[in-house]
Amino acid sequence: MELSKEQLIEMYKKMVQIRKFEERVVKLFADGKIPGFVHLYIGEEAIAVGACSAIEPKDYITSTHRGHGHLIAKGGKIDLMMAEILGKATGYCKGKGGSMHIADVDLGILGANGIVGGGFTIAAGAGLSAKMRGTDQVTLCFFGDGASNQTTFHEGINMASIWNLPVVFICENNQYGISLHQSRHQRVADVSDRAVAYGIPGVTVDGNDVVAVYEAVNEAVKRARNGEGPTLIECKTYRHRGHFEGDPVVYRSENEFNEWLKKDPIPRFEEKLTEMGVLSKKEVDEINEWAVKIIDEAVEFALNSPEPELESAVRDVYTDIIEEVRK
Amino acid sequence: MRSLTYAEAIREALKEEMENDNRVFVMGEDVGKFGGCFGVTGNLWELFGEERVRDTPISETAIIGASVGAAATGMRPVPEIMFADFLTVCMDQLVNQAAKIRYMFGGKAKIPMTVRVPVGAGLSAAAQHSQSLEAWFTHVPGLKVVMPSTPSDAKGLLKAAIRDDNPTMFFEHKILYSIKGEIPDDLDIIPLGKADIKREGKDVTVVATSLMVYKALEAAEQLEKEGISVEVVDPRTLFPLDEDTILESVKKTHKAVIVHEACVRGGFGGEIAAVITEKAFDYLDAPIKRVGALNVPIPFNGKLENYVIPGTEDIIKAVKAVTE
Ligand SMILES: Cc1ncc(C[n+]2csc(CCOP(=O)(O)OP(=O)(O)O)c2C)c(N)n1
Numbered sequence A: 001m002e003l004s005k006e007q008l009i010e011m012y013k014k015m016v017q018i019r020k021f022e023e024r025v026v027k028l029f030a031d032g033k034i035p036g037f038v039h040l041y042i043g044e045e046a047i048a049v050g051a052c053s054a055i056e057p058k059d060y061i062t063s064t065h066r067g068h069g070h071l072i073a074k075g076g077k078i079d080l081m082m083a084e085i086l087g088k089a090t091g092y093c094k095g096k097g098g099s100m101h102i103a104d105v106d107l108g109i110l111g112a113n114g115i116v117g118g119g120f121t122i123a124a125g126a127g128l129s130a131k132m133r134g135t136d137q138v139t140l141c142f143f144g145d146g147a148s149n150q151t152t153f154h155e156g157i158n159m160a161s162i163w164n165l166p167v168v169f170i171c172e173n174n175q176y177g178i179s180l181h182q183s184r185h186q187r188v189a190d191v192s193d194r195a196v197a198y199g200i201p202g203v204t205v206d207g208n209d210v211v212a213v214y215e216a217v218n219e220a221v222k223r224a225r226n227g228e229g230p231t232l233i234e235c236k237t238y239r240h241r242g243h244f245e246g247d248p249v250v251y252r253s254e255n256e257f258n259e260w261l262k263k264d265p266i267p268r269f270e271e272k273l274t275e276m277g278v279l280s281k282k283e284v285d286e287i288n289e290w291a292v293k294i295i296d297e298a299v300e301f302a303l304n305s306p307e308p309e310l311e312s313a314v315r316d317v318y319t320d321i322i323e324e325v326r327k
Numbered sequence B: 001m002r003s004l005t006y007a008e009a010i011r012e013a014l015k016e017e018m019e020n021d022n023r024v025f026v027m028g029e030d031v032g033k034f035g036g037c038f039g040v041t042g043n044l045w046e047l048f049g050e051e052r053v054r055d056t057p058i059s060e061t062a063i064i065g066a067s068v069g070a071a072a073t074g075m076r077p078v079p080e081i082m083f084a085d086f087l088t089v090c091m092d093q094l095v096n097q098a099a100k101i102r103y104m105f106g107g108k109a110k111i112p113m114t115v116r117v118p119v120g121a122g123l124s125a126a127a128q129h130s131q132s133l134e135a136w137f138t139h140v141p142g143l144k145v146v147m148p149s150t151p152s153d154a155k156g157l158l159k160a161a162i163r164d165d166n167p168t169m170f171f172e173h174k175i176l177y178s179i180k181g182e183i184p185d186d187l188d189i190i191p192l193g194k195a196d197i198k199r200e201g202k203d204v205t206v207v208a209t210s211l212m213v214y215k216a217l218e219a220a221e222q223l224e225k226e227g228i229s230v231e232v233v234d235p236r237t238l239f240p241l242d243e244d245t246i247l248e249s250v251k252k253t254h255k256a257v258i259v260h261e262a263c264v265r266g267g268f269g270g271e272i273a274a275v276i277t278e279k280a281f282d283y284l285d286a287p288i289k290r291v292g293a294l295n296v297p298i299p300f301n302g303k304l305e306n307y308v309i310p311g312t313e314d315i316i317k318a319v320k321a322v323t324e
């Protein structure tokens, strides 16, 4: 395995950070502090972290409505994210975007997206741009199993494949699109089978195994950087929470849920790292405490941040025109 | 008389039309056992089974495109698009296919389908889940556009839309789903193209759609105390538009304010204002005022969102401006 001890620890820390972040969002949402919809990533952390560990800061990602994990994995700032989720002026989008629209273009994060399937073609475009500008930047496009039935899946991947664009399409197959089980929304069991249609490699990996995800994405990123075009990687996983906070989750069985809890990516990785002697039990605890402390600070920052001024609502529509305010 | 919520009234209309006519069927994302993202289809899945209450993949293009195909060949689909914002995904199917097939084929086909779509802000759902895009569809000959404000209007108009032989956009406001209203016992269909005067008045005509009808009524209530009598006209369908009711009202009051939640620029208010100026200009005592959202995407933060969408105060200000 080519991952160094430091890299493994870094990956573990990111996964814990995402988990703690999301757990805090659960609580804040339950306390009525978070408006709108939030879709949580708990249970799927290995994918964002495994994938983003295989790219560099100069590279791009496109994210989804379930984006907190991708953003943290790509280096998004936790305090600015938390402030945005709470709708504050100090948040990533000045309170205009919320959970579903967080972006940090300077970090290569081309945005969460409220439109299912919104990322495929944007990722193809980012790949085209990298190619035309002559850089070796790669774009990771995260999407769900449900999104793979949108027209943009076909159009985006086809375009990336005919033009050999440096894009890695990463399906987070958590087996549901809201209430609909994968078996009821598509005939294939493996989304990666569809790669055949585009003449590109398609692989399926255990999405709850962060190293497996890393290895698959790393391979695909190498190909992409070498001008060999896109890859379709499917990561099998499961979301622990409902589709959105507040979802009564009537569409899946207790049994199925419990089976997947046993495959929780974080304890699994933790066990592996302690067995390998990379981390001691004590270090694991320290990392968990550290992660909570960072979230505490972020929440503190977010809660103490001001609400945006009303008139800020009309700014940022155009680069050069400011709309009329209400009189 | 019974009382139903707007969502229940819509469900009842669907149920009755599905009982009446087995060509009628519902399809959309999570409309089956889950009962719809806003709970509107509810128990229809239990009543009619998964053949007629069909869960679809997340494929708006196919939901609408397949509805067009089914409608052209003898069915009467009632597809649901989860949020009006996602209509953009299937715009070609609506604009170039559904709306034009009959005309292009020289009248040799009909597309009896009703697209149910939640619109509107108020849930801090941000810019891609809060839009009111109804005006776009009024600009496409071939489509009918319905936008009910009350449970009974929703029920009667939906039944009419389902029986109509043309593709019809049916816009439901998310915030209205939980409001209750009385359903007359003898309510059957409410014909498309008939406005409803929600409050009679003599000084100013306020033409308001959907959720804004309630804000206009609130404004009228408050203005009454200041001696200004407001007539609230709810067009209910934007196309066909009941111009007569609007014009009659304006000829009586000599003043008009038009209110919708969609942003003002390019909104349907412009069309209504044009109709009034073309056909009742001589009756006007003051310039027409339009009230709508600021011309910006809908922001996430609830305070900003409230600031952007029009409220009762904005309607009061506009009424005062035309009466002064
Ligand atoms: C174009 C569009 N259609 C529908 C929706 C509503 N919606 C939001 S998330 C979602 C399910 C997405 O499923 P999947 O792609 O598997 O991602 P997951 O939520 O499982 O991570 C749906 C239908 C949307 N946001 N955009």
Ligand SMILES: [Mg+2]
Binding pocket: A144, A145, A146, A172, A173, A174, A175, A176, A177, A178
């Ligand atoms: Mg899914």
